[in-house]
Amino acid sequence: MTFSEKVLELRGQLQITQMQLAKLLGVSYSTVNRWECGHYEATKLVMHKFNKLCEKHGITFDEKGEK
Numbered sequence: 001m002t003f004s005e006k007v008l009e010l011r012g013q014l015q016i017t018q019m020q021l022a023k024l025l026g027v028s029y030s031t032v033n034r035w036e037c038g039h040y041e042a043t044k045l046v047m048h049k050f051n052k053l054c055e056k057h058g059i060t061f062d063e064k065g066e067k
Contacts, residue, residue, distance in 0.1 A: 001061050004038040010050075013059050025049050 001009075011021055018032040025032075025046055034040035042050060054060065 002038065003041055004036050006050075006054075006061055007032065007035045009061065010054060010059060014057060024053060 007021070011018065014021075016024075018036070019029045022029045022032045026049065027046060031040065035042065
């Protein structure tokens, strides 16, 4: 599962907008948009925050991209 797919999955499960996710992770809306389009990858620091957010909400990703 690509990072862009994970971002979409996380937003879908939490039912939040790109702007809301950006605020939670401390990045800009355009950064989240670039992630979802596959144009940009998160830095290690932001990836850590992303993973912690997933853990907090009990969201995991298996190899097939399913919860």
